[in-house]
Amino acid sequence: MARFIARRLGLALGTLFILSFLMYGLLEFALDPLQDLRENPAPNRAELIANRVRLLNLDVPWYQRYFLWLGHFVQGDFGIAWRTMQPVSQLIRGAIATSVQLVLAATIISILLGVTIGLVSALRQYTTFDYVITFVSFLLYSLPIFWVAVLLKQFLAIGANDYLQNPTINWPLVVTLSLISALFWTGALGGRRDKKIKVFLGALIVTFAVLVLTLATGWVENPTIGVVGVGVLSIAFAFGVTAIFAGLNNKRALYSALTTALLGTIIWWPLQWLWAYWEMSWPWMFGLLAVSLAVAALIGLLFGGPDRQISIRGAMIVALFTGVLIFADRVLQTWVPYNNAPQIRGRPLATIGAATPGLSADFWMRQLDMATHLMLPTLALVMISFATYVRYQRGAMLEVLNQDYIRTARSKGLSERVVIVRHALRNALMPLASIVPVDFITLIGGAVITETIFGWAGMGRMFLTSLGGQEVDPVMFYIMLTGGLAMIANLVADFLYAVIDPRIRVNA
Template sequence: MLNFLFRRIAAGIATLVVALFLMFLLVDRAIDPLQDLIESTAPNKQQLIEQRIADLNLDVNVVVRFFQWFGNVLTGDLGTAWRSGRDVSSLLTHAIGSTLELVTAATFLAVILGVTVGIVSALRQYSAFDYITIFLSFLLFSLPSFWVAVLLKQWAAIGFNDFLRDPVIAWPVIIGASLLVGLLWSLAIGGSPRRRVQVFGIATAANVALLAYIQLTGWWDRPQIGPVLLVVLGAGTAVAVVGVFAGLHNRRALWTALTVVVLGAVLYFPMQVLFDSITESNWLIVGLALVAAAVGYLVGRLYGGADWRLSAHTGAVVALVMGALIFVDQVLQVWGPYFKALDGRPIPTFGDRTPNLGGNYWVQVLDSFTHLALPTATLVLIAFASYTRYARSSMLEVMNQDYIRTARAKGLPERLVIVRHGFRNALIPLATVVPIDVITLIGGAIITEAVFARPGMGQLFVRSLTEAEIEPVMAYLLVTAILAILANIIADIVYATIDPRIRLDA
């Protein structure tokens, strides 16, 4: 493992230096810092040109200037944007922070939704659900991102903000939406006609109950999860996770998941006191998430059994979901003052922060979430189509392998065949695709950032090229090149983790 990392890092450093050298030559050739002065009609134009040449060292050979820049980078100096006079490090820090927020949310949601729907579609091959999934994936894949972004601004932002003036959902709409949800669930679960009817009835009734609760309690005016919904959603998550990964017959896993739900409900009120004391610390929230996962894992370990690892993993997943629900509930508690501060239009259509908003840590978190909603939805819809197709084709290929037929011939339950033998091997192609996609997005979702005026990496790159500032452009290329190299290394490690036939120390 160490030899592999050493070889790849050494090769990566060599590749990085060569790539940066070539890109410096190309960028220097592409931009002209003197263009505005050449087109100027100022009487002292020639003097201004000579002064800028001296300031930017344009009279020095481009190769020498590259090594001067690279030497400064090794000392931690990324240079200065000569037009604004701002330090490149500060520009890059803000841009990459804004982009990381967007990429993290979009990638996580796209992978979870895309892989889940793709695998279910493969398991229901040639069914109505499969045809619907194929149609939607091709439709979304063919849509240009700027068009999706503009539609979301019009309907998901402006339309939703208008809806909040009088948040009433008509009962025919509730019933119609619930029937559609019930139909989709019945197609996804499949089975005998009797089972489909049962799933349709349960899903429809559950959706009607949820929407009726939202409607009758005035949830849109005071959105919250609260202890009751926390227990209901947590119990539903526990049953779903156990049913998929362990089977409801595995009592130890089921009791582990339900115990974690009870612990989350008990800790709900003490966590409110802790959250109120938080002023500004995202790392504390990350630490609490790790503690929650560790507690869930410990609960599964304490229940023991021959397959205690399955119970422990189930407990960790349910604990993370419970922690996320409690966190979201705390964020929603500041919805009232935030709603008033934005004059009743809380879903913004541009930027990544509301200027001069003020408020405590939770108001800032809610403001960040609302600004992430539309660009994240845009990227998720586009990426969802790709991940669905990848997961579906990979799962279909895996399910036709000899070892799957062998597992079935041994009498293993179909759930075990799918989860333990099929699902893991179906993830192998995605282990290569996802890290590369993440780095591509970190490089800047340029069109999405432009539509929503989000000051991320893509906008930094385009703006710097337009203003002929080579230092910010090279800083951007430096970060993206390093991340691309790391993404390839991570992809190899994940690939070897999923597929035991691959050895990194070979």
């Protein structure tokens, strides 16, 4: 293991050295830091040029400058953005945080939705549902991101903010969304004609009722989840997780998931008291999450059953879901004061920037403000990435379902749930193990258009600004960061392969 890691790291460092050397040489020919001074009519132009030459060591050959820069870089001195004389270490600190904040949410949502819908599409191969999902995924994949971003700003920000000024029930929209939901669930669940009719009518009625109640009761103007919502959703999620991963006939797994959901709902009350008198921060929140996961693991361990790992896994997933619900409920409790703040003026859905300037807010309102700014750029990235993951997951799942061991598992009398979840899905995730880490790194360094349209000062925008300003040091840091992270992503993908498929070992 140690030899494998050392060999891969050595190869990565060598590749990164060659990459940085070549890119530094290309930047020497592509950038001209003296261009503005050559066009400057000032009488002291020669003196200004001489000063800048000394500042940037332009009188030294570029390959010597490269090694000077590399020596400083490995010591933690990343140079300066010479136009503002701001150190690169300060410049990139906020840019990296902004890009990770944006990309992390988009990647998680894209993976969850893409894998789930791609799996269902493969199981419903050559049905109307499969054809529709295929068409929609190709359509989303082909859409230009700048066009999608502009449409989202127009309809999901400007239009939605106008609607929030005087919310009314839009009956044609309610009926259309209800029909879309009914058709989706009918196609996803499949079955015989009588089952499809029941699913269609059930989904239609439930969706219609939820939408009407949401609009008629004023929930849109003051959205909350509350302890009742947390309890109902957590219990429903517990049944769903158990049905998928263990089967409802596994009573111990079901009881562990339900116990976790009920305990999480009960904890809602003391948490409200704690958060009212204690200043929260993200380290505290992660600490609370770690404690909740440990308690859930203990619950699953105590209930045990034929396979303790299934009970533990189900309880921890339910604990995570319940924790997210409680957190979201507390954030939404600040909706009214946030919406009435003078900086918001009743238009909470942001179209530009990562935060509202001048907003006086506590920890919870800052999270709500971040969420309102994250919504549109995250949705834009999700729509494109989601389509890619759907196609990959569908293709991988179809390939796995045609393997001999899947037919053997079915011939042994295993239930379809066990065949799909335990045998097929795990191997179908292997292609994504090599795609997701690289995609994540690519988005961190390359969400240039999205960051520009939505006014996010992330890594992509910093790269363009530095390139346009003829600043070598920030551009080289961007190249080193994205190149290094890409190599780490490939190493992570190798280990994920070994985790997903036990047949793969490092020594192989």
